[in-house]
Amino acid sequence: MVITFPHMGTMYIPVKALFDELGINIVIPPRISKRTLEVGLKCCPEMACLPLKVTIGNYVESIKRGADTIVLSGSCGPCRFGYYGVVQKEILRDLGYDVEIVILDPPREGIKEFWERVKKITGNSPLYKGLRAINKAFKVCEETERLLKLVLQKRCREVYKGDTDRTFNRFEDKIRSVKGAQGILECIQETRKQLENIKVDNNKKPIKVGLVGEIYTIIEPYVNLNIEKRLGDMGVEVHREMSVDGWVKYHLAPDIKFRRKQKQILESSKDYLGLCIGGHAWETVAHTLNYSREGMDGIIQILPFGCMPEIVAESILPTIAKEECIPIMTLVVDELTGEAGYQTRLEAFVDLLHLERSRRENEFGKVLSWN
Amino acid sequence: MNLEKCYLGIDVGSVSINLVFINKDHKVVDKLYVRTEGKPIPILKKAMEDISKRNDGNIKISGVGVTGSGRDLASVMVGADVVKNEITAHGVAVLTYYPDTSTVIEIGGQDSKIIIIRNGVVSDFAMNTVCAAGTGSFLDRQAARLNIPIEEFGQMALKSKSPVRIAGRCAVFAESDMVHKQQMGCPPEDIIRGLCEALVRNYLSNVGKGKEILPNIVFQGGVAANQGIRAAFEQALGYQVIVPEHYDVMGAIGVAILAQREAERKGSTSFRGIENMRQDFRARAFECNGCPNSCEIIEFIAGKTTLARWGDRCGKWAMKVEDKSQLRSLA
Missing domain, CATH: 3.40.50.11900 (Rossmann fold)
Incomplete structure (x- = not known):
């Protein structure tokens, strides 16, 4: 089983940490580009909202790289997002891709049914292992967000234009090949230090x-x-x-x-x-x-x-x-x-x-x- | 000989290129309005040549500002002190001449805007988003189709006694509705007046949606020359609408005023000089293969040096030029 998921900013970093810890193979979709969008535009209804088209593009690009299972969250939606999983399943089937889609939305049908879905991903690994992985991924999630906040603070104050973006781009290039939550956390810390060293104008308001x-x-x-x-x-x-x-x-x-x-x-x-x-x-x-x-x-x-x-x-x-x-x-x-x-x-x-x-x-x- | 210190404002729009010289008291010394004709580089070169020849020996250019959709291009060609968006430029110009303004209606070649001013400061604005039905290009086309010179279009609208109603929600439908009314035998002046009213309705419900339009109202941009549209605005709003003397070059005036401020602050100008405008400018496009975005990079070259690059999402090409020289002086 090779899992993939849609992109949303830097969400791939904690998700990667989670699956690395669970020992599950994943394909991170390539960075969203014009090509991703073109795939989505071709196979989605024209009037659908933009995220649907972009995420379909993500799936197709990942499937071409070997993914066979897609995980996404749902929200039992009071907006169209609630139907993304179901609609996208249909679209992918029409395109001829035989993949499994696991939708993780809040358990309304009872915890047992939810657990069945989770098991599709985790297989038979013991519960404590899963909880530990979730805990670590959560930490990565927090740290990533802190890093993004730092970028927002630095970018507007930097003395040499482009310093912040160069540092952050280097981080994004590197993080894809780092394995495991620990490695990812170290990489984040390292970037954090680099960002803190960027020369900024502190008098600027x-x-x-x-x-x-x-x-x-x-x-x-x-x-x-x-x-x-x-x-x-x-x-x-x-x-x-x-x-x-x-x-x-x-x-x-x-x-x-x-x-x-x-x-x-x-x-x-x-x-x-x-x-x-x-x-x-x-x-x-x-x-x-x-x-x-x-x-x-x-x-x-x-x-x-x-x-x-x-x-x-x-x-x-x-x-x-x-x-x-x-x-x-x-x-x-x-x-x-x-x-x-x-x-x-x-x-x-x-x-x-x-x-x-x-x-x-x-x-x-x-x-x-x-x- | 004493040369008067002047500031040059350039507005490179989709339909016209406007050049304006103002003196230090913000009085317009000379102005030039030419059609862009889709060739901004040669037209701007020629316009610069013409306006400077006309004023040769009288003035000294002490600052240059550029605005309009072609502002990036123009800024590297002339060496601008200020590069500003159209909305701010128009706001500055209006506030300089009419400090009591509350609403600015600006209709240009391909976009229309509304600027709301409160307490002497721009407080809100909107631009047309999806439809260009109310703009100059569309009027131009219809005038050509009816075989009436665009300059007489407005006058003719005023002659109408009973304007016909034209569906103005969309440029394409407006055109087919016009044809329909024509084939019913309606006189051209009634159709034109109807068209003016349709465009005003379209403007007010799209661009002016949800905005509080209070007097004093200033109407500017190329379309302000059209008295039919002005009359239709006055009728729809119930207020008098002021059209400034230099309504067609207000953007250029605004950015010239900003250039004056910037040049006075710096104590010098980045203007490259008329002589440097004579060199060979060209733009070259290539596709970047760095990532799947395959951005089309436009490279702007003067003689043998690359002045600027645009079009890259990631900024690596643009940065290469900027690192070398700080050409874009951002105000």
Whole structure:
């Protein structure tokens, strides 16, 4: 059995750690590229949302490299994502690929049925071994996220443009060939040290932007046209609450403290939206509100074209923008997104935030001088 | 002889290239509006040649700014002090001449924007996303089809007594609806007026969606020359719409103002000089084989030196040039 899985940002790192520890062979799909997307476009319904097309591309590229089992998570979905596994199974069968798809969604049919599915992956290895592997993979997951946060902090402050990206690209090239959770952790530590040594301008007070929106779109750089890098290169500090690490802590391995904080954030937005309406719409609204109260200069919402929950959230955001006095911009991405227009909007938005900040500072200055 | 210090703003758009000279008091000294015709390099060279010949012996270029969709190209050709996106450039220009503005409607060749200004600062903006039905290129095409010079298009719309209703949601459907109305025998001025109204409806429901449009409203961009559209806006919004004197080059003016600020801050300009514009510029494309993205890299060459590379997702080609020289002065 050779397992593969869809890409979502750097999620492949903890997943690799998990399967390495379990002693299961995996194929990491090649980095998402134009070719991945082309495969997806060819065999998916045109009106399907972008993540479906990209992930199908991932599977096909992995199958060509020898994978025969696909593992993906589901969410018994209140949005289309819930049906991804089933639909993709059909699509792959139509393409003539005879592969097994194991969907790991929350156990609603009882724990026994869920366990059967897990067993399909783990085989007959003893329970303690599985738990140990999960524990280690979880650690890798946390560390990867910390590394990504560091990248976001460094990129906007670096003195020599490109230092951060070069370091991180080297890390991504290397990590694929490292075996085992321990090795991966060491590699992360090493990169961490390198990143910490990057020369930065500590006096800089970068513009701060919060990213909200559909989880896949904001995490996967290929799909969002590398928005973190684009903004970082303009000297903007990007904040992103949504992460693989957070998702795991919230859904899979409940971290009580983390969950309580997230619940608080969600509930604080009940004046605008007080329940889950599918996808990550509630999170989008709640994080927007939270970011604006945390003192971000602006917020960018990204969604894949046709994402229903995010469209609902989009229509709520202008009210928040007005009441909280914070600029919010929505970007819709799909395979037809033009890079030039995207860049122009980002640049204009960042200019707007700079102007707004200097206006605020001026007003503040006036208040001070009057005293 | 005393040369007046001037700042040059260049707006390389999809349909037109606009050049403008402003003096230090932001007054327009000279302006030039030429069609891009899909050949930005030779047209920009010629336009630079023309405008500098016209002002030879009177002015000294003390700063250059570029904007528009061709801003990256233009910036390496002239050696710009400032490279700015169109939205900011338009905002700056409007705020300089009309500080009390609350809304800017800008319709250019292929895009249309709305800029919302509050308290003298740009507070929100939007650009057309999927449809170009309301823009200059489309009007151009329809004028050509009706065999009416685009300059007279607006005047003609004003003559209409009973405009026909044209479906303006999509450029293709608008065209077929126009043909239909034509074949029903409607007079051209009614059709044109109907078209103007359809475009305004389209603009307000797409670009202006969810935006609070308050007076004072400034209407600029090439399409502002069209009085039919202006009248349709006034009718739809219920407010007077101001069209600035230099409505067609506002982007260039805005970026010239920014260039002035930058040049005054630096105390010098990066302008390469008119003589350097005469050399041979060419662009060459090749495919990178570094990864499956196979990006198409565009290499921009002047004489024998590579000035810039664009098009790579990972940035390795662009960086190679930037490491050598800091050509792009980012403001």
